[in-house]
Amino acid sequence: MSTYPVLLTPGDGIGPEVMAEATKVLARVERRFHHEFHFEEETIGGAAIDTYGMALRPETVAKAKASRAVLFGAVGGPKWDDPRASVRPEDAILGMRKQLGLFANLRPVRIHPLMIGDSSLKPEVLEGTDMVVIRELTGGLYFGQPKKRWQSAAGRQAVDTLRYSEKEVARVCHVAFQLARQRRKKVTSVDKANVLRTGQMWREIATEVGRLYPDVELEHILVDACAMYLLRRPASFDVIVTENMFGDILTDEAAMLAGSMGMMPSASLGRRRKDGTGIGLYEPIHGSAPDIAGQRKANPLAMILSTAMMLRLSLGLEAEAAAVEAAVDSVIRDGYRTPDIAATGSHVVDTAKMGTLVAERV
């Protein structure tokens, strides 16, 4: 029997509710496949600000580093929303990404054939959509220095810095090309090379890295055009790779292709071992959804699908990951839906029931 240490950070809002369903599914994986997950749990985000005065404690980062993976719920809420606050719940996720060196964020967008009618786009546009957006996660506008606000004679001023090094761009491009090789062999690199110096360098480096993967097709598109093509020809994308902030924006848009953010998992990865595994952080992209927290309405499928990504990418448990994904598919096929994805004729269930249904089918 193998033992896997996993850190759970449920966080705020619906984070704890969806986390409970992920651990329910993992308990089933343990029994069926004879593994043992060794869970530790840490308070982060707004909850940690209330208890410890900071969103992410050094102890939590140390525990994350000692684990094989972090399952991350969500952080934030109106209580901690003051834009002038010196500590913010978001520090937890940004700090984890940076301190664990998780530079590549994988956000797969697949549309379940039975849910194609739930999107605001026409089924004929969506048909065949199956892409992974790789967002650079530890550089760019989010972390570049200087980053500050100050008062001047002319009034308030503020600056954020968009800065990249060659190494940062190259390593995330390698992740994109390697992933494309296992898929449809196409990479779309997204930049703003018509205006930004960083964009020009990004395009140059993506091209150089692309030469090392002659079997993979590379296209470059500008970020504004990409926003448009995501709505016009989403099925033409295989792997998209882009700067941190562009990726933040484009992945919310891409999530809506699938009808609901409640279905979108993500994996944040750093350097890999030879066998392809390595520490990762896995989180649903929907955030803390304070408007529905505590109402048993939250869709746990994004968290559960993130857990499947963890099994595959950090623990090297491919069969187990596939079993969880198949269980989710089967529950969808049988018409079970949480309120966010409910359609006519579906069986509407609450968060806990959805988790139980998936767990039973693993």
Ligand code: IPM
């Ligand atoms: C995301 C979120 C985060 C981000 C927030 C919560 C800081 O929007 O993961 O996309 O901007 O990266």
Ligand code: MG
């Ligand atoms: Mg975002």
